[in-house]
Amino acid sequence: MHGLINKAIQSFVCNTYGKSRWIRVTEAAHLGFVEFEAMLVYDDEASRRVLDELCDELGRPKREVLEDLGTYLVSNPNTEALRRLLRFGGVSYVEFLHSLDDLPDRARLAVSDLVLPQLELTEAAGGRFTLACHGGLPGFSYVLLGVLRAMADDYGALVMLEHAGEVGECEMIEITLIETDFAEGRIFELGARAR
Amino acid sequence: MTDKDNLARLLEKLCPMFVLLDATGRITDVGPTLQKLRPEMAMVGSGFLEVFELLRPRSVATIQAIATSGAKLHLRFRDNPRTALKGVVVPLPADEGAVINLSFGISILDAVRDYALTSADFSGTDLAIELLYLVEAKSAAMEASRTLNLRLQGAMIAAEEQAYTDTLTGLKNRRAMDHILARLTNSVTPFSLMHLDLDYFKSVNDTLGHAAGDHVLQQVARIMVEETRGDDTVARIGGDEFILVFNHLQDKEKLESIARRLIDRLEEPIPFNGEQCQISASIGIVLSTQFAAPEASKLIHAADLALYSAKRKGRATYRFYNRNLTLPVATGEDPASPGKAGGDNSEVIEQGRAPGADTGQERHRAARRPV
Numbered sequence: 292m293h294g295l296i297n298k299a300i301q302s303f304v305c306n307t308y309g310k311s312r313w314i315r316v317t318e319a320a321h322l323g324f325v326e327f328e329a330m331l332v333y334d335d336e337a338s339r340r341v342l343d344e345l346c347d348e349l350g351r352p353k354r355e356v357l358e359d360l361g362t363y364l365v366s367n368p369n370t371e372a373l374r375r376l377l378r379f380g381g382v383s384y385v386e387f388l389h390s391l392d393d394l395p396d397r398a399r400l401a402v403s404d405l406v407l408p409q410l411e412l413t414e415a416a417g418g419r420f421t422l423a424c425h426g427g428l429p430g431f432s433y434v435l436l437g438v439l440r441a442m443a444d445d446y447g448a449l450v451m452l453e454h455a456g457e458v459g460e461c462e463m464i465e466i467t468l469i470e471t472d473f474a475e476g477r478i479f480e481l482g483a484r485a486r
Numbered sequence: 487m488t489d490k491d492n493l494a495r496l497l498e499k500l501c502p503m504f505v506l507l508d509a510t511g512r513i514t515d516v517g518p519t520l521q522k523l524r525p526e527m528a529m530v531g532s533g534f535l536e537v538f539e540l541l542r543p544r545s546v547a548t549i550q551a552i553a554t555s556g557a558k559l560h561l562r563f564r565d566n567p568r569t570a571l572k573g574v575v576v577p578l579p580a581d582e583g584a585v586i587n588l589s590f591g592i593s594i595l596d597a598v599r600d601y602a603l604t605s606a607d608f609s610g611t612d613l614a615i616e617l618l619y620l621v622e623a624k625s626a627a628m629e630a631s632r633t634l635n636l637r638l639q640g641a642m643i644a645a646e647e648q649a650y651t652d653t654l655t656g657l658k659n660r661r662a663m664d665h666i667l668a669r670l671t672n673s674v675t676p677f678s679l680m681h682l683d684l685d686y687f688k689s690v691n692d693t694l695g696h697a698a699g700d701h702v703l704q705q706v707a708r709i710m711v712e713e714t715r716g717d718d719t720v721a722r723i724g725g726d727e728f729i730l731v732f733n734h735l736q737d738k739e740k741l742e743s744i745a746r747r748l749i750d751r752l753e754e755p756i757p758f759n760g761e762q763c764q765i766s767a768s769i770g771i772v773l774s775t776q777f778a779a780p781e782a783s784k785l786i787h788a789a790d791l792a793l794y795s796a797k798r799k800g801r802a803t804y805r806f807y808n809r810n811l812t813l814p815v816a817t818g819e820d821p822a823s824p825g826k827a828g829g830d831n832s833e834v835i836e837q838g839r840a841p842g843a844d845t846g847q848e849r850h851r852a853a854r855r856p857v
Contacts, residue, residue: 295630328637329630372626379619382605401623481605481618482598 292338292428293405297327300338302370303363304345312348319344332404342430354433354454361437365445376401377442378479383471384448388412388420388439407431411461418468423461432462439466447476490514490582502609503571503588507534509581511549519607520588523569523597534586538571539564553577553584561588567600569593590614595621652722654700655707663721663729667782670731671774677733678741678773681789682710682748684726685766685801698758702765705756713748729786736773738806745769745804753802768796769804776807 304313317325320340327333346353365374376397380390390397395407409425422439424432436454443450449470455463490506494515497504502519516529529537534549542560543552552559552575559573572591577584590597594614597603608614650662658666670677684706691699703726710720710728719731735741748767755762770792774780777788791811796803805811 298630328634330627330634372622376619376623376626379615379622397619397623400620402627480598481603481615482595482600 292333292335293402294327294329294331294333295402295405297333297338297341298329299364299370300341300345300360301327303360306367306369307359307363308349316341316344316348319348353430357430357433358437358440361434361439362441363437364434365438365441374445375479377438378445384443384446384450385468385471387442387446388422388466391422410435420466420468421455422464422466423458424464426460432464436464439464444474445477445479447472447474449473493585497585500609501587502607505529505534505586505588506583507549507553507586508583509550511535513537514583519603522603522607523601524563524565537564538562539568541570549584559586567596569597569600594618655703655722657707657711657728658719658721660721660723663719663723663731664782666719666721666731667785670733671780671782671785675733676736676774677731678735678771679785679789680730680732680741680745680804681770681786681793682728682730683768683793683797684752685768687726687765690763690765694758694761694763698761698763701758702756702763706752706765709751710748713744713751729789736775738773741771741806742804745771749802749804766802768793768801770794770796770807771804772807
């Protein structure tokens with residue numbers, strides 16, 4: 292699994308639960324090191340063990356942990372760069388949702404060996420959307436659920452999100468947009484310095 | 487005029503940084519994004535070249551000439567911030583003026599900051615947003631790569647410091663030799679040790695250059711590996727200094743024949759880029775059994791004394807250590823490398839040994855030393 296994903300998990304655990312718990316997790320997972328490198332690629336098995344041990348350590352189900360990871364990625368100042376990149380997707384939450392189809396391509400444009408699952412948004416009447424998250428990265432839909440929730444806050448939109456299980460090899464997310472301009476949202480300036 | 491108004495409404499959507507000119511080069515309409523760059527300025531009614539400075543094409547003076555040339559325009563605002571713009575100009579039919587479509591080009595990064603532009607300021611097909619996205623994504627990725635590079639560089643330096651191999655020759659280095667000697671002296675294994683110093687090596691370096699010197703050292707290393715057994719140790723401990731350790735070997739005759747063969751082979755000219763590099767070697771030999779309690783530093787010192795003796799005997803030869811060997815001159819040399827520091831003393835030069843081959847470095851060293 293790409294180092295960026297592993298590093299995201301590491302950043303989430305260290306900043307939310309503390310470095311000592313992260314070190315415990317890496318030891319329990321027999322990782323042999325403590326720091327993931329964002330620009331290297333790691334064995335999928337190592338990432339899986341880290342996640343399993345993390346859930347053990349926290350005593351929480353994997354889906355909850357993954358959703359929190361997604362929320363963290365958008366809302367924590369440490370990962371502001373990622374929030375900004377997502378905000379380039381559109382000026383409104385709906386535009387952002389539509390931009391998700393391009394997300395794997397956008398990711399690959401930035402980091403050529405970062406492969407994310409294909410995403411497919413379908414829009415139904417009454418502000419209802421279904422997002423199909425194709426296979427390849429088990430649990431990614433839960434991370435995405437957290438990302439979508441945090442991005443709704445970011446845009447100031449009021450939405451209801453629900454994981455709708457699996458259809459074939461796709462993991463489905465249902466999105467109901469209740470109000471586009473519910474709250475102020477966070478400022479996004481095109482020209483803000485990246486750091 | 488209604489045609490022109492309709493055109494303006496159309497252009498607002500398609501290219502929000504358009505300028506409409508009349509036949510005299512006055513601005514009759516501008517796109518909303520262009521106006522946003524100068525909210526206070528009354529662009530409409532001004533002459534195009536009063537607002538913008540034309541950088542290219544340089545030779546054209548009037549807007550009419552530019553319109554018919556169809557050239558790509560490079561412009562900037564005459565007032566601050568003097569944002570650079572690119573443009574294309576298309577003449578309107580029936581000499582009614584021209585349309586100029588402007589864009590930021592590479593100045594886009596500064597422009598979005600200077601003018602607080604948003605997605606809505608660009609046309610839907612403009613790649614500006616994608617470009618900005620890419621710049622940020624690439625900077626973030628580059629930053630991550632830079633962090634990794636710094637870390638790898640640190641790891642590389644640490645690894646080099648801990649390395650046991652001499653990178654030029656592939657032989658063991660001084661660190662490795664120290665470890666091996668420490669292990670041997672702590673065990674009861676008898677062994678012998680040769681300190682080999684190349685003769686005339688520096689003149690190869692001086693006359694043929696460092697590449698030749700490096701090549702010679704690599705060939706020397708190859709010869710030494712070939713002339714020793716697999717479990718012997720060959721280490722390069724200085725520029726042209728080597729230590730060879732022979733496990734379980736105490737037979738003086740065998741050691742003599744090894745030393746002789748080494749010197750003979752090292753004296754064979756080594757070709758390099760059409761030149762012949764000619765060197766030799768002096769060797770000092772000591773047996774671990776010559777000491778009741780062999781210590782690494784004692785053994786190396788003893789081998790050094792034998793090496794001096796070989797050098798004094800005219801180089802290109804070997805000598806065994808014996809208790810009567812002493813340093814001819816008391817020196818305060820570096821105990822880690824006494825051989826090099828005192829290897830050539832004035833006696834060698836006084837004997838008139840191959841003065842042409844005596845290297846500057848060696849002479850310098852001898853001159854430094856009180857006689």
